[in-house]
Amino acid sequence: MSTPTGSAWVDGSGSRLTKFNFIRRVNWGRLSVVSVPTLWLAIFFFIPFLVVFKISLSESAIAVPPYTSLLEWDLEESYLNLKLNLGNYLYLFEDTFYIDAYLSSIKIAGISTVFTLLIAFPIAYMIARSKPSARGLLLALVILPFWTSFLLRVYAWMGFLKKNGLINEFLLGAGIIDQPLIMLQTDFAVYIGIVYTYLPFMVLPLYSALEKMDMTLLEAAEDLGSRPATSFFLITVPMAMPGIIAGCMLVFIPAVGEFVIPSLLGGSDTLMIGRVLWDEFFLNRDWPMASAVAIVMLIVLVLPIMLIRNSQGKEEAI
Amino acid sequence: MTSTQNIEQHGVAPVSSEAAVNLPLWKQDGAKPFLQIENVTKKFGEFTAVDNISLDIYKNELFCLLGGSGSGKSTLLRMLAGFESPTSGRIIVDGVDMAGIPPWKRPINMMFQSYALFPHLTVEQNVAFGLKREGLDRSEVKQRVAKMLDMVQLGHLGKRKPSQLSGGQRQRVALARSLVKRPKLLLLDEPLGALDKKLREETQFELINIQEELGVTFVVVTHDQEEAMTLATRIGVMNHGVIVQTAEPHDVYEYPNSRFVAEFVGSVNLFEGKVIEDQPDSVRIKSKDAGAILYVNHGISCAPNQKVHVALRPEKARISKQKPDQTENCIKGIVEEIAYMGSLSVYRVRLTSGKEVRITQPNITRGAGERLTWNDEVYLFWDVDSSVVLTS
Numbered sequence: 062m063s064t065p066t067g068s069a070w071v072d073g074s075g076s077r078l079t080k081f082n083f084i085r086r087v088n089w090g091r092l093s094v095v096s097v098p099t100l101w102l103a104i105f106f107f108i109p110f111l112v113v114f115k116i117s118l119s120e121s122a123i124a125v126p127p128y129t130s131l132l133e134w135d136l137e138e139s140y141l142n143l144k145l146n147l148g149n150y151l152y153l154f155e156d157t158f159y160i161d162a163y164l165s166s167i168k169i170a171g172i173s174t175v176f177t178l179l180i181a182f183p184i185a186y187m188i189a190r191s192k193p194s195a196r197g198l199l200l201a202l203v204i205l206p207f208w209t210s211f212l213l214r215v216y217a218w219m220g221f222l223k224k225n226g227l228i229n230e231f232l233l234g235a236g237i238i239d240q241p242l243i244m245l246q247t248d249f250a251v252y253i254g255i256v257y258t259y260l261p262f263m264v265l266p267l268y269s270a271l272e273k274m275d276m277t278l279l280e281a282a283e284d285l286g287s288r289p290a291t292s293f294f295l296i297t298v299p300m301a302m303p304g305i306i307a308g309c310m311l312v313f314i315p316a317v318g319e320f321v322i323p324s325l326l327g328g329s330d331t332l333m334i335g336r337v338l339w340d341e342f343f344l345n346r347d348w349p350m351a352s353a354v355a356i357v358m359l360i361v362l363v364l365p366i367m368l369i370r371n372s373q374g375k376e377e378a379i
Numbered sequence: 380m381t382s383t384q385n386i387e388q389h390g391v392a393p394v395s396s397e398a399a400v401n402l403p404l405w406k407q408d409g410a411k412p413f414l415q416i417e418n419v420t421k422k423f424g425e426f427t428a429v430d431n432i433s434l435d436i437y438k439n440e441l442f443c444l445l446g447g448s449g450s451g452k453s454t455l456l457r458m459l460a461g462f463e464s465p466t467s468g469r470i471i472v473d474g475v476d477m478a479g480i481p482p483w484k485r486p487i488n489m490m491f492q493s494y495a496l497f498p499h500l501t502v503e504q505n506v507a508f509g510l511k512r513e514g515l516d517r518s519e520v521k522q523r524v525a526k527m528l529d530m531v532q533l534g535h536l537g538k539r540k541p542s543q544l545s546g547g548q549r550q551r552v553a554l555a556r557s558l559v560k561r562p563k564l565l566l567l568d569e570p571l572g573a574l575d576k577k578l579r580e581e582t583q584f585e586l587i588n589i590q591e592e593l594g595v596t597f598v599v600v601t602h603d604q605e606e607a608m609t610l611a612t613r614i615g616v617m618n619h620g621v622i623v624q625t626a627e628p629h630d631v632y633e634y635p636n637s638r639f640v641a642e643f644v645g646s647v648n649l650f651e652g653k654v655i656e657d658q659p660d661s662v663r664i665k666s667k668d669a670g671a672i673l674y675v676n677h678g679i680s681c682a683p684n685q686k687v688h689v690a691l692r693p694e695k696a697r698i699s700k701q702k703p704d705q706t707e708n709c710i711k712g713i714v715e716e717i718a719y720m721g722s723l724s725v726y727r728v729r730l731t732s733g734k735e736v737r738i739t740q741p742n743i744t745r746g747a748g749e750r751l752t753w754n755d756e757v758y759l760f761w762d763v764d765s766s767v768v769l770t771s
């Protein structure tokens with residue numbers, strides 16, 4: 062430090078000094094708080110992900126577990142062989158069945174998400190604009206279905222939708238139709254099931270965004286010459302956008318991988334990746350193939366989400 | 380819209396008499412009011428927020444509705460903007476009855492108390508919002524927005540979001556946004572309420588300059604009498620849904636028509652008393668409160684022995700240890716408390732009758748004069764035209 066030119070900051074002693082400072086500056090309290098969820102994610106997400114990824118690179122075998130090991134010890138040549146089987150992934154793209162399943166899952170989840178949004182928005186808006194004393198009760202009503210088993214509720218829909226179910230009996234009785242409608246075991250039933258099941262996940266984030274909105278903004282818009290319908294799209298929707306994005310993700314992501322609803326309500330031609338996954342695991346017992354399907358699904362879902370998150374973060378930083 | 384255009388349009392024209400030319404519009408006979416509020420009542424269930432108000436406001440006025448919370452001033456403003464509709468009565472702007480006209484079709488804009496800037500839009504987009512709704516073409520919108528932002532000295536901040544602005548800057552964005560549509564009538568709800576004291580004073584004068592430059596008629600709602608005094612051409616003092624007094628700031632302060640106005644605008648000492656001598660141009664009032672007979676040189680319409688109040692502003696009386704020459708309007712008391720406030724001192728004096736009065740005196744000299752201190756026996760005295768008799 063005695064050099065007057067200040068070059069001491071550039072040489073080795075300077076960098077050692079900063080390293081030393083860095084260690085001392087670590088905020089251990091903060092680190093411990095952050096490390097708990099990080100550890101949780103590592104143990105319950107990242108490690109299982111690696112296991113599944115590993116299985117996806119192996120080959121199916123009639124054994125326990127039903128796949129080959131990646132590492133093989135060659136005694137004669139004293140080689141340790143690492144065998145990565147990319148065949149599962151290649152097969153995913155060769156057989157249009159899988160691509161169709163992915164696309165169809167995304168389509169069904171996407172359409173369901175749009176309908177969920179369209180139904181949830183008025184509900185959330187109504188709750189957010191009701192008297193503060195009534196809001197708690199209305200929100201409780203939205204969450205109430207969670208108190209019954211999800212499976213039971215889907216079964217209940219079968220009772221509604223089947224050929225001699227409640228809806229058909231009512232319509233026949235009222236003379237609106239003379240032939241029972243085929244609703245169960247169609248894509249339509251799957252849409253109903255998904256929209257019904259995931260509605261609360263859409264209502265809650267929308268509500269929290271709309272509830273925060275300052276109502277004088279709408280008055281200001283009207284005052285500046287905007288009709289109520291225009292104000293809705295120019296003010297209310299942008300103000301609710303964080304809720305819309307959160308709600309859509311909460312619905313879309315699990316809906317893509319949904320297994321129970323298409324199994325119970327869908328027909329044999331309802332192609333969804335969750336069912337494919339199930340079949341690979343439990344019918345074909347092809348674990349490596351099933352793992353590859355799961356990994357690709359994860360990538361298909363995670364990439365766009367990260368892109369959205371990224372763009373949001375950038376916007377907030379401006 | 381330039382200031383010259385304004386003068387041509389509505390500066391002087393309507394009255395033929397030359398003497399009337401310099402009078403403000405509200406003092407001219409037959410001048411056409413720009414905004415007519417006719418017997419407007421607004422009820423919320425059982426509660427009457429605005430009670431049968433009639434009021435005329437003229438072109439280029441800066442009219443202040445002054446009142447406490449719950450006085451109905453904001454409800455009246457919201458009815459002008461079209462957010463509430465009157466239970467009965469009519470609101471006429473420039474000859475057009477506003478009944479049934481929704482807010483987005485009125486030639487009226489409002490500056491909200493909370494400013495209500497759109498947080499997801501930039502300053503430019505906020506100001507352009509109203510123009511775009513009119514369907515103006517892009518270049519004109521751009522040009523008018525730029526001009527308006529320059530006027531409120533925010534030209535350099537157009538790309539920012541409201542959250543990145545200071546309170547004073549937000550206030551100016553809100554003002555620009557409400558003015559850019561060139562409304563016939565601009566409503567301002569507590570325009571300076573959210574600003575700190577220094578900024579308020581600056582903005583106050585800026586607001587007056589803008590109003591004069593653009594020639595828009597302003598209606599301002601405020602609970603702050605100082606704000607009303609400095610801004611307004613006329614003030615309407617409101618209480619319980621009724622306009623108690625409508626007058627120029629000077630008159631509201633010097634000639635309040637009721638105890639409510641006297642006490643609401645500025646501070647005042649009130650002496651209760653009975654009329655003992657009623658001349659056409661003067662009255663004598665015997666006041667137990669003051670412990671003296673008070674003489675006021677303006678006539679009032681009253682019955683003999685009627686109970687009235689004499690209102691005396693703290694700065695209108697003089698205070699001295701020496702007995703003054705005058706015998707009228709002179710009472711004795713003891714100094715109980717002194718607050719030195721730099722430019723003036725406030726004295727709290729207990730009269731022999733037991734009543735406490737507040738007197739302020741400018742500190743004219745740097746202390747050479749008569750120094751008053753606690754428990755000094757003093758005389759309070761004032762001129763015959765310094766106090767006002769209030770019958771209600």
